[in-house]
Amino acid sequence: MRQAIIIGAGPAGLTAARHLAAAGLRDVLVLERNPEAGGLPRFAAHPGWGMLDFHRLWSGPRYARELVRAAAAAEIRTGHSVTALAPGGGVEVNSAAGTETLHARAVLLAAGIREMPRSARLLSGTRPWGVLSTGAFQEMVHAGGMRPFLRPVILGTELVAFSALLTARQAGIRPVAMLEAGRRITARRPGDWVARHLLGVPVRTATRLLAVEGQGRVEAVLVERDGRRERIACDGVILSGRFVPEAALARAGHLTMDPGTGGPAIDNHWRCSDPAFFAAGNVLRPVEHSGAAAAEGAAAARAMLRALEGRLPPPSAALPVVAAGGLRYVYPQRVVPGDGMVRLLARAAAAGRGWLRLSAGGVVLWQRAIHALPERRITLPLDTGLLRGAAGVTVELA
Numbered sequence: 001m002r003q004a005i006i007i008g009a010g011p012a013g014l015t016a017a018r019h020l021a022a023a024g025l026r027d028v029l030v031l032e033r034n035p036e037a038g039g040l041p042r043f044a045a046h047p048g049w050g051m052l053d054f055h056r057l058w059s060g061p062r063y064a065r066e067l068v069r070a071a072a073a074a075e076i077r078t079g080h081s082v083t084a085l086a087p088g089g090g091v092e093v094n095s096a097a098g099t100e101t102l103h104a105r106a107v108l109l110a111a112g113i114r115e116m117p118r119s120a121r122l123l124s125g126t127r128p129w130g131v132l133s134t135g136a137f138q139e140m141v142h143a144g145g146m147r148p149f150l151r152p153v154i155l156g157t158e159l160v161a162f163s164a165l166l167t168a169r170q171a172g173i174r175p176v177a178m179l180e181a182g183r184r185i186t187a188r189r190p191g192d193w194v195a196r197h198l199l200g201v202p203v204r205t206a207t208r209l210l211a212v213e214g215q216g217r218v219e220a221v222l223v224e225r226d227g228r229r230e231r232i233a234c235d236g237v238i239l240s241g242r243f244v245p246e247a248a249l250a251r252a253g254h255l256t257m258d259p260g261t262g263g264p265a266i267d268n269h270w271r272c273s274d275p276a277f278f279a280a281g282n283v284l285r286p287v288e289h290s291g292a293a294a295a296e297g298a299a300a301a302r303a304m305l306r307a308l309e310g311r312l313p314p315p316s317a318a319l320p321v322v323a324a325g326g327l328r329y330v331y332p333q334r335v336v337p338g339d340g341m342v343r344l345l346a347r348a349a350a351a352g353r354g355w356l357r358l359s360a361g362g363v364v365l366w367q368r369a370i371h372a373l374p375e376r377r378i379t380l381p382l383d384t385g386l387l388r389g390a391a392g393v394t395v396e397l398a
């Protein structure tokens, strides 16, 4: 039996590995299904990585290399896919050598996210070649040295859509437009200014994609704005957004899932419903930036160390935390009363102004007025000392 196994060698998993090894754990094993460790950053060659954890502004591949280097004291096995979880810390692994089951006292799920493919997005029109998710596009450009198209449209305007735009411009690809169904872009505001003025790409808000057209490959997209239809000539479509946690393992296994986040439910010590399993990074909820995922990996590693020393409170003591009103989700989904200050993280379902409220047993513990935007992380402080005798916590945007 190992002390710790980490599933996924992205920013969350590698940062956790680094912290566990630095604390003196000798048998930390990281399992990564890809042939190289580093996670999603490996394919996004534009700058914007490493600011929060390394205080540097690196390209994605450089950031990935530095994460691997920093975790060198742990054992990293690439080409190893985890295919099943078993109660109490069992991990079934598939590699070129065959299938084996490993066991650890503490297992961290850090499997990241996956993008929703075209088939799941119900895009209408013909089925021409040239519709790619951002991840697939970046992998083709960065790892394959390909230019799958020259004048695509980008569907979506959240952070990842701008990552697609930067990758395209670096590769000499000139997107003809970014399309956004909402009235404003999803990413923070300077994004559309950068796209329009620095990169020369029009950002078209309140514009709905109706169909992708083309015989063989993409020739145009049909869009609608204010009831008027228009055909935009292009030779590809880059899909962005619509991420879901890569939580198939947790879902197929025995761990409790949260329908709001789409990931495994955790307590304030990053523990899943089976306390041998912990989770951190994007597997917990759709995409945050890499600094947030890495910070969660570090925090989960600290909790795993305390668990291995028998210093965590029993998981049975935790109370449920529920998202209500205009909130899409909140995590951790359970908190242990009398456990100090805990930071809850939430997202609003839609833009709007309102009161963010934390209550237990009908008593308001904390509240503030906010202007919520769905792309912004909401942070709430919870004093768990106030929870003695309570049956649960409600976090509400009203």
Ligand SMILES: Cc1cc2nc3c(=O)[nH]c(=O)nc-3n(C[C@H](O)[C@H](O)[C@H](O)COP(=O)(O)OP(=O)(O)OC[C@H]3O[C@@H](n4cnc5c(N)ncnc54)[C@H](O)[C@@H]3O)c2cc1C
Residues within 6 Å of the ligand: 007, 008, 009, 010, 011, 012, 013, 031, 032, 033, 034, 038, 039, 040, 041, 044, 047, 048, 049, 050, 080, 081, 082, 083, 110, 111, 112, 113, 134, 135, 138, 159, 160, 163, 164, 246, 249, 280, 281, 282, 283, 287, 288, 289, 290, 291, 293, 294
């Ligand atoms: C297109 C795109 C652009 C982005 N641009 C930026 C940016 O510019 N700056 C920024 O800070 N953030 C950016 N982000 C966000 C950033 O990529 C993520 O926050 C970060 O990678 C999350 O780290 P993670 O470790 O949780 O997951 P990941 O990086 O996704 O790593 C998870 C790892 O787990 C592995 N894995 C999954 N399942 C298994 C399994 N069953 N067995 C073994 N291994 C498994 C995966 O192969 C992967 O390597 C971007 C995200 C996307 C999608």
